[in-house]
Amino acid sequence: MACALLVTGYLGFVGSVSLLLPLAIALVWLGLTAWGAFDMRLGYFGKTYWRGNRQELQHIALTFDDGPTPYTHKVLALLKKYNMQATFFCIGKQLEEHPEIAVSIFENGHQIGNHSYSHSKQIGFFGLKNMLEEITHTDQIIKKVCNTTTSIYRPPFGVTNPTIARATKQLDKEVIGWSIRSLDTVIKEESSILKRIIPRLKPGAIVLLHDTSESTANLLEQLLIYMERKKLKSVTVDELLKK
Template identity: 50%
Template sequence: MLKHKTITFFCVSILVMMLVLSFLSEVKWWYFLLLFLFWLVMTVWGSSDIRLGYFIKTYCNNQDEKKRRIALTFDDGPHPMTEKVLEILRKHNAKATFFCIGTQIEKYPDIFKRIIEEGHTIGNHSYSHSNSFGIFSTEKVTEEILHTNTIIEQLSGSKVLFFRPPFGVTNPRIAKAILDTKHYVIGWNNRSLDTVIKEEAKILERVKSKVKPGGIILLHDTSLKSANVLEQILLFLKSENYTIVPVDELLNLPAYEN
């Protein structure tokens, strides 16, 4: 699954062969450039698309799921809007997974506790959710993960095992931090883009078009727009006879340390 190592090994092997050949005959300079560009494109693509599992094993769906089961996940809370999301979930008797930011938990500890009290699963979504997360050192990423874990444990009594990197970004430094802290990386295969798309109808259609058994839907519990779309998604899933389950149940993975 560590595809980055495979691609890098392949590129280095080709590079060595080209260097050897260059002593025997002329090798065009742009061959070297093409090789480098291939490695660069693969690295950038792998860093930005969590579904590839390019640097570390990621869980983005359950391809072996035979029943119509699907998971709803929410990023970036807790937030005042989380309470409306919780009300909608309770109304439809649905359990979701919330990937929470450490600073947000500190701001809204009561809302965080309510998520747990209503039977939803909690995951770690870093402490700061910084726009610079992708260039953090391994030490800094580790600090962010462990700090948030501590906050969660103090309020819930549980040690979380699920981690979702901000923006779904991974790289060798983030991968090492995750391996060191022994977390499962949880991604998605149905991204709503509810923080980007303005029209609720377009968000809904995007999600509906990607719904499949074993899927993981990514939403955010930070806006009224997303809460409104959630209600419509739940109605759609019910009409299609889907059962909504937490990520740990869908993937058969432990969400918390025993």
């Protein structure tokens, strides 16, 4: 009797292990995929550029996402005052709304990157056809408004997945991430945002900012003053990644 119970217990144990193991593997896989989807630096879904490698140069790249907006004017004026170049990852819809600001970005020698047409919160779930459309439509608007082309793409929310990787590969886009996320759309205090950026600001850094609020435009001047003091120069993403 005791022996029979022991055998049944053993079989039960083996049964649960054989059930638990695939579940554990699935959970680890899901965890890695989710992590890879949100941290572009891992290059989990295709190559992503997130910093420059020529550390001997005192170059960094300031990047501004989600514009153009009326706040872009102040950003442009400050960049001009401190003689810095930046990259603006523009949303197609915003380009349609403020074409004259896009022209101003381009004419001031800054680089324009593609940041999708809709910036939809669901973009991570889009199929290949829609994803290709998001990028090509924005490319067409950039061409129409600024008469230029762009080879760089930054995924909204920094989310990558196999569909986005296929779309960017098919359209020959370089996917650009960042090494410093300022969280300027999340953190309210300008001093706290600066405290996040400044200690991480090393040659080769790519800084993610947004030209969508008064506070970013305000803290930018303090950041530029710091950079000038440290002899750090902001260049375009193309310039930073030049071999």
